[in-house]
Every structure is written in structure tokens, then in C-alpha cells.
Amino acid sequence: MTDVTVESIFFYILAIISVGSALMMITRRNPVIAALYLIVNFFSLAGLYLTLHAQFIAVLQILVYAGAIMVLFVFVIMLLNLGDERKLSDAISYKKTIAAGLSFGLLMELIYIFGFTNESLSESRFEKAAEIGTVESIGKELFTRFLFPFEITSVLLLAAIIGAVVLAKRKLD
Amino acid sequence: MDIQPYLFLSAITFIIGVVGVLARRNAIIVFMSIELMLNSVNLSLVAFSAHLGDSTGQILVFFVMTVAAAEAAVGLAIIIALFRNKQTVNLDDINILKW
Numbered sequence: 025m026t027d028v029t030v031e032s033i034f035f036y037i038l039a040i041i042s043v044g045s046a047l048m049m050i051t052r053r054n055p056v057i058a059a060l061y062l063i064v065n066f067f068s069l070a071g072l073y074l075t076l077h078a079q080f081i082a083v084l085q086i087l088v089y090a091g092a093i094m095v096l097f098v099f100v101i102m103l104l105n106l107g108d109e110r111k112l113s114d115a116i117s118y119k120k121t122i123a124a125g126l127s128f129g130l131l132m133e134l135i136y137i138f139g140f141t142n143e144s145l146s147e148s149r150f151e152k153a154a155e156i157g158t159v160e161s162i163g164k165e166l167f168t169r170f171l172f173p174f175e176i177t178s179v180l181l182l183a184a185i186i187g188a189v190v191l192a193k194r195k196l197d
Numbered sequence: 198m199d200i201q202p203y204l205f206l207s208a209i210t211f212i213i214g215v216v217g218v219l220a221r222r223n224a225i226i227v228f229m230s231i232e233l234m235l236n237s238v239n240l241s242l243v244a245f246s247a248h249l250g251d252s253t254g255q256i257l258v259f260f261v262m263t264v265a266a267a268e269a270a271v272g273l274a275i276i277i278a279l280f281r282n283k284q285t286v287n288l289d290d291i292n293i294l295k296w
Contacts, residue, residue, distance in 0.1 A: 043206070044295075049217070050214075052222060055225050055288065059225075062229050064233065066236065076246075078246070084262060085239075089232075089265075093232065104276075104277070106286060124216070128217075132207070138204040145268065149248070157247075166256060171258060177263045183267070
């Protein structure tokens with residue numbers, strides 16, 4: 025096919041880890057083990073971001089996703105003391121057959137769409153990628169062009185904090 | 198550097214997330230599958246950002262991560278409230294809104 029570079033070798037290793045851990049995640053009975061496989065998947069995604077020269081996003085992926093969000097998940101799983109599910113698949117019901125058919129159709133559709141991107145995309149400017157992925161360039165964009173959306177996210181986070189506290193509270197006075 | 202493999206990987210991971218949401222009945226695993234789908238979209242955003250030499254895609258990933266964090270906090274609070282009322286996280290047993 026194409027020439028073999030270090031980057032493409034890294035890509036294929038990380039892609040296999042990513043797909044494998046995602047498959048393991050949705051097939052495990054125990055939610056704690058599923059959460060651990062999801063963390064593996066997030067780390068492999070961080071590696072994939074590095075092969076695309078997006079250093080800042082890669083660091084954020086590990087800090088925010090693998091750090092903060094997954095700690096929340098594991099904490100809730102432990103808090104609820106969830107055991108294994110009774111049975112992984114209570115027989116192949118008609119619902120699951122329909123679900124499998126729909127997902128397969130969607131996969132074919134997506135592969136069909138992505139199969140044509142090479143002709144329709146503009147010429148690659150991949151050599152610029154190393155400079156735009158830095159903290160400096162992302163920060164500059166974030167505090168100039170995207171200042172208003174950035175401020176709106178703080179309101180969103182405030183709403184999420186209040187919502188989480190109200191929902192998880194034992195009794196409303 | 199070709200971004201097409203990244204887009205294929207993104208599509209495959211997204212579909213794995215869809216299968217997880219449709220086939221699993223444990224609310225927390227459904228939730229983790231949603232995170233998986235959000236991540237696969239992030240991957241294609243970063244791939245396009247690198248291909249076009251434009252940082253807008255990476256800014257968008259930043260916002261998606263913020264929304265995912267907010268969603269995880271609120272969603273897990275809902276799961277805790279549900280568990281307190283029904284003693285289960287099995288989605289087949291949670292059907293009071295079903296007609």
C-alpha cells in the first residue's frame with residue numbers, strides 16, 4: 025500500500041489497542057472492568073492525538089477523560105456496589121437483532137462516506153499541524169476568536185454542578 | 198500523511214459505542230458507550246484539524262470535552278437518584294415513563 029513510516033506503525037498499534045479495548049469494554053459483565061478498559065481506550069486515543077501533532081488535546085485527554093471523568097465513573101460504580109449482571113445477553117431477542125442490523129447499516133454508510141474523502145478533500149496541509157497543536161496557539165485562539173463560547177462553557181459547568189448536587193441530594197427541603 | 202485511516206478508526210469506534218448503547222442494559226455501561234462515541238467524534242475532528250492546518254477542530258474538541266464532563270456529572274447524579282428509588286441500574290426495570 026503506502027510507504028511504511030514510524031507514524032503509520034504507531035497508528036496501527038494504537039488503532040488495534042483502541043478497537044480491542046472498546047470491544048472488551050462493551051462485552052464485560054463487571055462494570056469496574058469495563059471502566060478500566062475504557063481508560064485503556066482513552067490512553068490509546070491520547071497516543072493517536074500525538075501522532076496527529078495535537079499535543080494539547082492529548083494531554084487534555086489524559087487529564088480530563090482518563091483522570092477526572094473516569095474517576096467519577098469508578099467512584100459511582102463503587103458507591104452503588106454493582107455486582108455482575110445476571111446474564112450478559114438474556115437470549116438473542118428480536119430487539120438485539122434489529123440493533124445489530126441497524127449498527128451494521130450505519131457502519132457501512134460511514135465507511136462509504138469516508139471512502140470518498142480523499143478525492144473531495146482539499147490538499148493536505150499536514151506540515152502545519154505541528155505548530156497549531158501547541159498550548160500557545162490553542163490558547164491564543166481560545167481567548168480571541170472563541171472567547172464568547174469559552175465564557176459560555178463556564179455557565180454550562182456551573183449549571184452542571186448545581187444540577188448534579190440537586191439530583192444527588194437525598195431530600196429536597 | 199493520510200487521514201483516511203483515522204476516519205475509518207473513528208467510524209468503527211463510533212459503531213462499537215452504538216452497539217454498546219443498543220445492546221447493553223446496564224445504565225453505567227450505556228453511559229460509558231456514550232463517552233466512547235463522543236471520543237470517536239473527537240478523533241475525526243482532530244484528524245481534520247491536522248489535515249486542514251486549522252486549529253478550529255481542536256478548539257471544538259475542547260468544547261466537546263467540557264460538555265462531556267458536564268454530561269457525566271449530571272448523568273451519574275441521575276443514576277444515583279434512580280438507584281436510590283428503584284435499587285437497580287438495569288434499564289429494562291426503569292420504565293415508569295413508558296406507555
